[in-house]
Amino acid sequence: MKFIHTSDWHIGRQLHNQSLLDDQRHVLDQIVSLAKTHEVDALIVAGDIYDRSVPPANAVALLDEVLNEFIALGIDVIMIAGNHDGHERLGFAARQMQASGLHIIGPLGAQVCPIRLSGEGGDAIFYPLPYAEPATVRQILDCEAGSHEAAMVELLKQVHEHDSQGLPKVVIGHCFLDGGSESDSERPLSIGGADKISPKHFQPFAYTALGHLHGPQYKGAEQVRYSGSILKYSFSEQHQHKSVTLVELNSGSPASMTLLPLSPLRDVRIIEGALDDLLKQGAKDPGREDYLMVRLLDKHAILDAMGKLRSVYPNVLHLERTGLMANNEQLAIASDHIKKGELEMFKDFFTQVSGDPLSEAQLDLLTQTLDELHKGEAER
Amino acid sequence: MKFIHTSDWHIGRQLHNQSLLDDQRHVLDQIVSLAKTHEVDALIVAGDIYDRSVPPANAVALLDEVLNEFIALGIDVIMIAGNHDGHERLGFAARQMQASGLHIIGPLGAQVCPIRLSGEGGDAIFYPLPYAEPATVRQILDCEAGSHEAAMVELLKQVHEHDSQGLPKVVIGHCFLDGGSESDSERPLSIGGADKISPKHFQPFAYTALGHLHGPQYKGAEQVRYSGSILKYSFSEQHQHKSVTLVELNSGSPASMTLLPLSPLRDVRIIEGALDDLLKQGAKDPGREDYLMVRLLDKHAILDAMGKLRSVYPNVLHLERTGLMANNEQLAIASDHIKKGELEMFKDFFTQVSGDPLSEAQLDLLTQTLDELHKGEAER
Structure with a gap:
């Protein structure tokens, strides 16, 4: 089983009022090429597909095109809603897409729905956990989960309980792991650090494909990973190298990960x-x-x-x-x-605007004008 | 081939600031029941699925539920975008839904895509033509179409040219037929009547399933029909009877149509x-x-x-x-x-508010107060 893990596409996002749609198309096309070159079985997008719950129409059209390319290549796609996505909108008609290999998980359901995918090196089971506030998890799972961490523990219980028949379990989530490095372009999940989850909860699984943090990183264990965003979405990310993560799962051995760099249009x-x-x-x-x-x-x-x-x-x-x-x-x-006085300031200004200093004649005229102005002022 | 023709669902619409979502759910559930009872092969929705290009999330969730019921019953669904719909949004991932029997046609394509559906009485070919401004048709088909009518003629050329191998041709469109009866709840397609199309263009086809006008009606020939909206969306429609149209196509005989009434929640x-x-x-x-x-x-x-x-x-x-x-x-x-003067007016007002006339004591006090006020005015 070989798949690409990516997240935080934020399609439709602007950087200082500049549309990034062409830049996003450029790197998304690269991901299609990388998937082809590495002959992957699946693409996993761990949330924040769009930048806003109501994305602009051209962002919707771009995602439609890109997904179509993956599906046409026979590559299954699993994507979950992140904190930026409109869950109902993203999940529209999702049940009708599954037969084509497109698995979009919008709103959280009471039951985690495992997805079994096949690959050359063996099958794997994916557990998509779309982003959900603790209050939503409490309501939908009918449990007491006071924090993001407690809510995730409740969801992971279902993953633990599911019988994968010995196949590797891959968790897909969108959350903030304790100790993760932030940039200026993530929207906080809650105020005051109450959004942090310990990485230890994910260590039992073969791989955890996370979204939310925009810098590629792992926490606690190498197989608990953020792929990072596909573009630098703030100047604070200037020194980051954006990539997608190529993951290989072979039964019996730990997951192997390779970062495949993305090169931006700009x-x-x-x-x-x-x-x-x-x-x-x-x-x-x-x-x-x-x-x-x-x-x-x-x-x-x-x-x-x-x-x-x-x-x-x-x-x-x-x-x-x-x-x-x-x-x-x-x-x-x-x-x-x-x-300095008006004369010197005007001389500076003139040089600045015209590129040349005042000529003798201009200087005379200016001095004369200023004198007259000063005389007028004194008389008044 | 037996199908239900409906249109103008306008999910998410409000009537004088009153949400109609419960009312819409009520009649959409009826359509599901009717489809089951009459064992139809397909459901055709001729545009204006949503009321706005960006529908509210609960409208998206309702449509998702309803479509899922039809698909679960094994009923194919074809729906086209109307002038109220956001074409890109509605058409997202449409190619991935087709295998499940859900055919959503959002933006107009350069080629009309015929859809062949099977039914007990024989197959039929459906030609979905989503709503498009003449300018859009000119651009996409690279033709000269100065009016809505000319644009439709260009699109219908493709329908005529397509070889249906003797199977009945069903056109699905969203437009304004000349002579059609309007209500207060359709949004004009253009100003000054330039949006009108002669019904004669549709007469050669086995059936034409139209959307846009909210009253059920046919024009030019019985098989060129508007199903009408599913609810009364303005008080001007108070005397209309809303319904869906049950259409039966049997090879060799003309289409037979039956109106199946809808009964609203309110x-x-x-x-x-x-x-x-x-x-x-x-x-x-x-x-x-x-x-x-x-x-x-x-x-x-x-x-x-x-x-x-x-x-x-x-x-x-x-x-x-x-x-x-x-x-x-x-x-x-x-x-x-x-x-009447203040006294009589106040007596009326008091009776109106309290339900009782003034008592003797109250009347005395009022008369006295008014006298004092008048005296004060006169002195000034």
């Missing part, structure tokens, strides 16, 4: 420097179309810095004027600046 | 009369829980008429004070009323 990076230096570097930067956060170190006012940067780096999404940050030194410079 | 009606009479009648009205528009004929002011009506008719959705309509007579009464 990277998400932070660059830092003085405007002139950045503009010069940008001219020969092969990644100048990446999604960028720029930290400008210049200490003086710059007219339309964003426009200048975008003439070289078209996808600057965010600009920080680090060099202008309020600190004593900066404040001192600012007050020095004011002391 | 009717949609208009009642008219004086408040007291209506309240008296209501006490013994078995349909007092119907959705009502009330036209009050009383000519005097009534405090909280809606509250009083709802104590007897809990689902009054709209109130018209027909008796207070501005006309000469009404104005005359109103000005008579003003001439």
